[in-house]
Amino acid sequence: xxxxxxxxxxxxxxxxxxxxxxxxxxxxxxxxxxxxxxxxxxxxxxxxxxxxxxxxxxxxxxxxxxxxxxxxxxxxxxxxxxxxxxxxxxxxxxxxxxxxxxxxxxxxxxxxxxxxxxxxxxxxxxxxxxxxxxxxxxxxxxxxxxxxxxxxxxxxxxxxxxxxxxxxxxxxxxx
Amino acid sequence: xxxxxxxxxxxxxxxxxxxxxxxxxxxxxxxxxxxxxxxxxxxxxxxxxxxxxxxxxxxxxxxxxxxxxxxxxxxxxxxxxxxxxxxxxxxxxxxxxxxxxxxxxxxxxxxxxxxxxxxxxxxxxxxxxxxxxxxxxxxxxxxxxxxxxxxxxxxxxxxxxxxxxxxxxxxxxxx
DNA sequence: GGAAAGGTTCATTATGTATTGAACAAAGTA
DNA sequence: TACTTTGTTCAATACATAATGAACCTTTCC
Numbered sequence: 001x002x003x004x005x006x007x008x009x010x011x012x013x014x015x016x017x018x019x020x021x022x023x024x025x026x027x028x029x030x031x032x033x034x035x036x037x038x039x040x041x042x043x044x045x046x047x048x049x050x051x052x053x054x055x056x057x058x059x060x061x062x063x064x065x066x067x068x069x070x071x072x073x074x075x076x077x078x079x080x081x082x083x084x085x086x087x088x089x090x091x092x093x094x095x096x097x098x099x100x101x102x103x104x105x106x107x108x109x110x111x112x113x114x115x116x117x118x119x120x121x122x123x124x125x126x127x128x129x130x131x132x133x134x135x136x137x138x139x140x141x142x143x144x145x146x147x148x149x150x151x152x153x154x155x156x157x158x159x160x161x162x163x164x165x166x167x168x169x170x171x172x173x174x175x
Numbered sequence: 176x177x178x179x180x181x182x183x184x185x186x187x188x189x190x191x192x193x194x195x196x197x198x199x200x201x202x203x204x205x206x207x208x209x210x211x212x213x214x215x216x217x218x219x220x221x222x223x224x225x226x227x228x229x230x231x232x233x234x235x236x237x238x239x240x241x242x243x244x245x246x247x248x249x250x251x252x253x254x255x256x257x258x259x260x261x262x263x264x265x266x267x268x269x270x271x272x273x274x275x276x277x278x279x280x281x282x283x284x285x286x287x288x289x290x291x292x293x294x295x296x297x298x299x300x301x302x303x304x305x306x307x308x309x310x311x312x313x314x315x316x317x318x319x320x321x322x323x324x325x326x327x328x329x330x331x332x333x334x335x336x337x338x339x340x341x342x343x344x345x346x347x348x349x350x
Numbered sequence: 351g352g353a354a355a356g357g358t359t360c361a362t363t364a365t366g367t368a369t370t371g372a373a374c375a376a377a378g379t380a
Numbered sequence: 381t382a383c384t385t386t387g388t389t390c391a392a393t394a395c396a397t398a399a400t401g402a403a404c405c406t407t408t409c410c
Binding site: 023024027028030031034035038040053054056105107122125126129130132133136137140144147148151154155157158161164165168169172173 | 198199202203205206209210213215228229231280282297300301304305307308311312315318319322323326329330332333336339340343344347348
Binding site: 250272 | 385386387388389390
């Protein structure tokens with residue numbers, strides 16, 4: 001427990017020099033929470049990433065838990081997700097058993113992962129379903145078939161548009 | 176009630192010539208359900224739009240309810256939403272009090288509405304929050320401030336990238 | 351070995367959102 | 381006017397997903 005005190009600089013003279021002010025922390029966490037929400041990710045994931053993004057130095061899980069008031073389970077799972085998405089990196093610190101986390105600042109890679117994991121499968125699924133529809137159409141009466149072909153054509157052009165957006169978006173983030 | 180029979184051609188010789196086959200209906204509804212899910216809209220909205228998209232002729236609410244097995248409430252609210260997004264149009268039919276619905280096929284307009292309503296506000300909100308963060312940063316110690324400025328710079332470039340995607344996406348759908 | 355810290359798992363609980371259906375309003379119809 | 385059809389509203393319910401926290405490994409340290 002003496003260790004607990006020396007391990008991280010949080011104690012002593014009540015100094016918290018390297019910790020952003022409370023309103024700052026709130027604002028930055030909020031920012032990423034709304035981003036997470038947009039991306040369809042759990043709030044806790046946004047909170048954790050937000051906290052790390054503005055933290056001067058890597059944080060350990062127990063520090064994250066303390067600052068965000070979340071449960072061990074949420075923190076563990078949230079970090080697992082962020083790790084698997086390569087949104088955070090694990091770093092070691094000499095003389096400390098804990099894992100410390102650092103945000104991946106090159107958000108491009110992060111976005112690429114998100115697009116690939118979340119959007120890519122959707123597009124593939126859409127493709128598959130369009131194929132299904134086209135197969136079914138062939139068995140229809142000529143009148144119906146004509147109309148359905150036309151409408152499916154519309155969907156096809158959408159599908160293509162969607163597919164072109166991905167590389168474009170990635171290009172934007174490169175600059 | 177004699178009216179009920181003559182009103183729509185569903186009765187008589189068990190003919191259902193203008194109604195797509197059941198597997199077709201399933202496939203098309205599924206397609207739009209997954210699209211709705213992607214867009215963060217309720218499943219029922221996707222179902223309704225999907226049904227209309229492949230229907231040869233406009234459908235009334237009670238027909239939609241019958242084919243999709245959903246409640247009056249869901250149908251009413253779903254149609255209200257689709258109307259407000261201009262994803263469907265209301266059409267009248269002589270000698271029938273009911274409102275009939277037709278899909279808006281120019282999906283571009285639909286997407287434009289979605290981007291404007293769902294994505295636009297997010298970007299605006301992000302802008303606001305970034306401003307907030309920048310204001311808070313100025314009160315920080317020089318060391319922290321430098322780092323935060325750098326990181327916020329990253330977010331700014333993201334924000335810009337996001338804003339540029341909208342017109343690009345709309346352009347794609349135009350062609 | 352025993353104790354404690356660090357971390358994960360997962361059944362339970364909480365929370366937010368969609369759906370339901372009954373009550374209600376409006377507008378014909380007889 | 382009484383009755384039916386059409387459609388909306390909204391409180392109650394169902395459902396899906398996230399958060400919780402206790403039980404449980406694993407590793408380190410004495």
